[in-house]
Amino acid sequence: MKGNQMEQMKLFQWINMVSFAVNDIVLYLDTHPMDQEAIAYFNHFREVRMKALKEYEDCYGPLTIDTAKPDQKWLWAMQPMPWEGGYC
Amino acid sequence: MANYHTAPDCGCSQNPPRQSVPEKPCPASMSGRQAMPASCPEPMQRRQMMQRPCPASMNGRPMIQRPCPADMPARPGMPKPCPADMPMNPMADCPSMPEHCPHKADPLAVMPIAMAYVPWQFFHETFEPDKALQCGTIFPELSKPFYGKGGCPK
Numbered sequence: 548m549k550g551n552q553m554e555q556m557k558l559f560q561w562i563n564m565v566s567f568a569v570n571d572i573v574l575y576l577d578t579h580p581m582d583q584e585a586i587a588y589f590n591h592f593r594e595v596r597m598k599a600l601k602e603y604e605d606c607y608g609p610l611t612i613d614t615a616k617p618d619q620k621w622l623w624a625m626q627p628m629p630w631e632g633g634y635c
Numbered sequence: 636m637a638n639y640h641t642a643p644d645c646g647c648s649q650n651p652p653r654q655s656v657p658e659k660p661c662p663a664s665m666s667g668r669q670a671m672p673a674s675c676p677e678p679m680q681r682r683q684m685m686q687r688p689c690p691a692s693m694n695g696r697p698m699i700q701r702p703c704p705a706d707m708p709a710r711p712g713m714p715k716p717c718p719a720d721m722p723m724n725p726m727a728d729c730p731s732m733p734e735h736c737p738h739k740a741d742p743l744a745v746m747p748i749a750m751a752y753v754p755w756q757f758f759h760e761t762f763e764p765d766k767a768l769q770c771g772t773i774f775p776e777l778s779k780p781f782y783g784k785g786g787c788p789k
Contacts, residue, residue, distance in 0.1 A: 564764035571773040575758070584758045592764075 555607050559634050562603060562610065565596040610634060 572589045579585055600614045608626045609615035615623040627633030746752065760775060767773040770780075 561764075564768045567768045568761075568764050568773050571767065575756070575774075579756070579758070582758050588758075588761065 555603075555634075558599060558603050558606070559610070562596065562599045565592050565599060568592045569596055607634075 569589065569592050572585055572592065576582065576585050576589060600610055603610045604614040604616070608622050612623065617623075743752070756774070756776075761767065761773045762770060762775060762778075770778040772778055
């Protein structure tokens with residue numbers, strides 16, 4: 548695996564981790580909507596996730612449709628598909 | 636147009652007086668055989684079944700002295716026992732509980748049956764994101780890996 552691909556894989560795995568953390572704290576907050584510690588946890592990891600997604604988009608293209616910024620071309624559809632080794 | 640709300644006679648009185656519903660015919664008398672003028676034997680058989688010995692005492696063990704619930708007369712005025720008045724742990728000396736089971740005392744024994752209880756969760760510590768993804772939860776107290784063993788032997 549090339550160095551660039553390794554970095555992409557690492558960043559992708561980090562996004563998976565922080566996305567899971569956001570997902571799980573959302574489940575907790577559904578039943579604990581006033582828990583300040585949980586809200587702080589959510590805000591922290593939401594921010595971390597958004598930064599990672601932005602970094603991924605800058606380096607390798609959009610991973611989610613939220614970070615797809617059509618400029619000159621619709622890069623979202625031009626990236627490799629998952630069965631072609633892509634991640635989105 | 637008639638005012639059906641204020642009309643003194645809505646027409647119901649013109650209906651013939653309601654006849655009493657005939658009793659359901661006895662199945663035994665419907666099979667083309669000679670009709671039995673006496674009462675149907677079916678309810679009698681049912682009553683006889685109620686007087687059979689309780690299955691709990693049919694296994695040859697004479698030590699069971701509890702009355703069969705089917706033989707107990709209905710007592711509609713009898714108040715139900717309050718769960719709070721029940722013994723704290725009736726399962727503790729249950730003979731069917733294996734001696735080596737670490738969960739011999741059932742903490743839920745005083746709870747009403749058929750209700751589900753989920754203890755309240757509090758926010759304490761959390762896993763690091765990599766560990767959380769591995770365990771499927773950010774909460775260490777909810778990380779319950781399944782090993783396919785353990786629990787009370789049945």
